[in-house]
Ligand SMILES: Cc1cc2nc3c(=O)[nH]c(=O)nc-3n(C[C@H](O)[C@H](O)[C@H](O)COP(=O)(O)O)c2cc1C
Ligand code: SF4
Ligand code: SF4
Ligand code: SF4
Ligand code: SF4
C-alpha cells in the first residue's frame with residue numbers, strides 16, 4: 031500500500047478515514063459510517079438534493095458540474111428503472127485520487143451511491159472501475175459483500191421499506207469509457223463509444239433509464255456533506271466551489287502524493303509548501319494542473335487558486351485534480367509527444383477529427399522528436415490541433431488538442447531550437463516514468 | 469407535429485418540429501455535406517462533415533443530429549465551416565490511397581466530390597500512408613481498407629436495414645476497421661470472410677470505393693455506362709433497379725445492377741436477385757423469341773405476331789369445339805397482382821373458363837378461403853409500415869423486397885411464423 035502523505039494545510043473531510051483500516055466495515059461504522067445514509071432515509075429526497083445544492087459541490091470528474099443540480103434533473107416519475115453510476119474509470123494521466131478512496135474508504139463510495147439512489151428514487155447502483163484497477167475490485171467487492179451481509183444493501187435497507195442493490199464492474203482498459211455515455215455503452219456490453227447527446231443521462235441513460243453518473247470522489251463526498259451540512263461544507267471552499275478536493279501532486283516535487291486541500295487553495299503554495307517544492311532544488315519549468323488534458327502553465331502563471339472558475343480564467347482547467355510538475359530537465363517536445371501518444375492510443379476512433387488528428391500529430395511529433403523535424407511541422411501540429419478543437423464527437427478530441435496547443439504555443443521556441451540543433455535518438459520515456467508512481 | 473419556423477442562410481424556412489436540420493435544408497434545396505448520415509439509418513455524428521453554425525451555440529453543430537427548432541438561425545457555408553470541412557477531408561486523405569484512376573468508385577465517389585468542393589487537395593504529411601491489401605470477403609463483396617472512411621453506413625445498412633448484422637467494427641482509434649462476421653482471426657484460412665445473404669446493400673451504401681462488387685469491379689467506368697432504371701422481373705414485388713448498360717461490338721451488355729434510383733417501391737433496398745441476376749440476358753441458352761413446335765417435334769422460331777395468331781386460333785378452336793372448361797390457366801409466381809387479375813379476367817370472359825390456378829409455393833387457396841368474406845382482409849405495403857404488430861409466416865421465401873420493407877422496423881430477428889413487435 032502506498033504511503034500516505036500529509037500536510038498541515040490539508041482539510042481532511044474525504045480523507046479523514048484514510049490509513050485507519052476503514053475498508054473494514056466495523057471500522058467504517060465506528061468512524062461514523064452509514065450514519066449519513068440513515069439520515070438521508072429519515073429526511074427524504076428533497077432534503078438530500080437541497081443539502082447537496084447548498085454544499086456547492088461540483089463534480090470531481092473534471093467538468094465541475096454542480097452535483098445537487100445534476101441530481102435534481104432526474105425526473106421523479108419514470109417508466110424505466112433509474113440508475114446511479116459511479117465513475118471509477120480514473121484514467122487521466124496524472125490522476126490518482128479515486129484510487130486512494132477505493133483503497134482506504136470503499137464504504138464511503140457505497141454509502142454515497144445509496145444516498146444518490148435515495149435522492150433520485152433509484153433502486154440500483156453500479157460501481158464501474160477502471161480495467162487496470164482490477165486489484166481494487168477485490169476490495170470494493172468485499173466491501174459490497176459486507177454491506178449486504180449486514181443488511182445495509184438489498185431489500186428494505188435500514189428498515190425503510192426501500193430496496194437498493196449495488197453491482198460492481200471492471201472495465202477492459204479504455205480511457206474513453208470514462209466519458210459517461212461511453213461508460214454506459216461499456217456497462218451494457220457494447221463497444222466503448224460515446225452516445226449522441228442530447229438526450230442526457232439524467233433523462234435517457236443506462237439501459238435507457240434516467241441515470242445519475244458521478245465521479246467516485248463526488249459520490250464519496252456525499253455522506254460527509256449530509257453529516258456536516260451543506261452550508262458548513264460550502265464554507266470550506268471558495269466562491270461557487272464548495273468543500274475540499276483530493277489533489278494528486280506528482281512529478282518533480284519533493285513530496286508527491288494525494289493531498290486534500292480546500293477548493294481555491296493556491297497552486298503555487300500547493301507545489302512549494304504542500305508538496306515540498308521542486309525536487310533537488312531544480313528550477314520549475316511547467317505545470318500541468320489538472321490531468322494531462324489541461325493546457326500547461328508556465329512558472330509565472332501558477333499563482334492562481336485551485337478551483338474551477340479561477341483555473342478557467344487562467345486559461346486552463348481544474349480537470350481531474352492531477353497536478354503534474356515538470357522541472358527544467360524535461361523536454362517539452364518529448365512531453366508533448368508522450369501526451370499525444372496517450373490520446374492517440376485511447377481515441378475510440380469513432381469520429382474523424384480525433385481518430386485521424388491524434389494519429390497525425392503523434393506521427394509528426396515523433397518524427398520531430400527523433401530528429402527528422404522541420405519548422406513547418408510545428409505549424410502543422412498547431413493546425414491539426416486547432417482543427418480538432420470543438421469539432422469532435424466527444425471531449426476526448428479537445429482533451430488531446432488543448433494540451434498540444436498549450437505546448438506548441440507556449441514552448442514554440444523550444445520546439446524550433448530542438449529542430450535546429452537537437453541530437454536524434456534520445457530514448458522515449460513513458461508518462462508513467464515521467465509523472466512518477468503514486 | 470406542428471411546424472416550426474427557422475432561418476437558414478438568410479432564408480425563412482418551415483418544417484415539422486422534430487425534422488433533422490440536414491433533411492429540412494435538403495427539402496429547401498440547401499445541400500449539407502454528409503458521409504455518415506444516411507436517411508432511415510441510426511444517427512452517428514461521426515464524420516463531422518455536416519457541421520453548421522447555429523446562433524447562440526458555442527461550437528459548430530452537426531446538422532445530422534440537430535432537430536429544427538422555432539427561431540433557430542443557421543448558417544451552412546461560412547469560411548469557418550468550409551475550413552472545418554476542409555480540415556476533416558485533409559485528415560481523411562492523409563491515409564487515403566487516392567487511386568481514383570483505377571477505383572471502381574471513381575466518378576461516383578462522395579469523397580472525390582467533397583474534395584473537389586472544399587479543395588483539400590494539398591497534403592502536408594511527410595509520413596507514408598498506411599497500406600493494406602484488399603480483401604475478398606466473398607465472391608460478391610470485396611473490401612479495400614485504406615479507402616474506407618469509417619462512416620459505418622455498411623454496418624448499419626446490414627444490421628438495421630437488412631437485419632443480418634454481418635458487419636461490425638473492430639479495434640479502436642486509428643486501428644478501427646470494418647470487419648465481416650468471420651474475421652481473419654476466427655477463420656481457418658486466416659482470411660476474413662463474409663457469411664451473409666450477399667445482398668450487396670453494403671456496397672450500395674458505401675460512399676467511396678471501399679466496398680466493391682465482385683461481379684462489377686474493374687469492368688468499366690461509371691461514365692461509360694448508360695444507367696437505365698427498370699423494374700426487376702424476378703418476383704412479384706416489382707422493385708426498381710438501375711442497370712448499368714455498356715455498348716459492345718455486337719449490341720449491349722448489362723454490367724451491373726444497383727439501387728441508385730431510390731424512387732421505387734423498394735425505397736433503399738434491393739435484393740441480390742435485382743442486383744446480380746441479369747447474366748441470363750446475354751446467355752446463349754436464353755430463349756429470345758417465341759417458338760412453335762412442328763409436326764416432326766422440332767421447335768421453330770417465329771415472330772410474336774405469328775405466335776399470338778397461332779395461340780389465339782388454337783384457343784378459339786378449343787373453346788368453340790370442346791367448351792371453355794376444357795381450358796385451364798396457370799399464372800406464374802412472378803406476376804404482379806394487376807397482371808394476375810388481368811389473366812383471370814381474360815380466362816373467364818374470353819376463354820370462358822373458371823379453371824384458373826396459380827403456380828403454388830404455399831397453400832394459397834386455404835389462405836384465401838380463410839380471408840374470404842372479411843373486411844380489410846389484405847394489407848398494402850404501406851400499411852405494413854404503420855401496424856404496431858405484424859404476424860409473419862413462411863417469411864424467407866419469395867419476396868425479399870417486401871421482407872426488407874417490414875423487417876428493418878422489427879426488434880428481434882425474424883423467425884418463421886412469429887409475431888413481431890415494432891420498435892416504437
Ligand atoms: C474522454 C473522457 C474521459 C473521462 N474520464 C473520466 C473518468 O475517468 N472519471 C470520471 O469521473 N469522469 C471522467 N470523465 C467525465 C465524465 O464524462 C463525467 O462528466 C463525470 O463522470 C461526471 O461526474 P461528476 O459530475 O461527478 O464530475 C471523462 C470525460 C471524458 C470526455
Ligand atoms: S473525440 Fe471522437 S474518436 Fe475521439 S474518443 Fe471521442 S468519439 Fe472517439
Ligand atoms: S474511394 Fe473515391 S477518393 Fe478514394 S480512390 Fe476511390 S474514387 Fe478516389
Ligand atoms: S451483402 Fe448484404 S447481408 Fe452481406 S454484409 Fe452486405 S449488407 Fe450485409
Ligand atoms: S466500407 Fe464504406 S460504408 Fe463501410 S464504413 Fe467504410 S466507407 Fe463507410
Ligand code: FES
Nearest residue numbers: 502515516518532
Ligand atoms: S453527417 Fe453529420 S456527422 Fe456525419
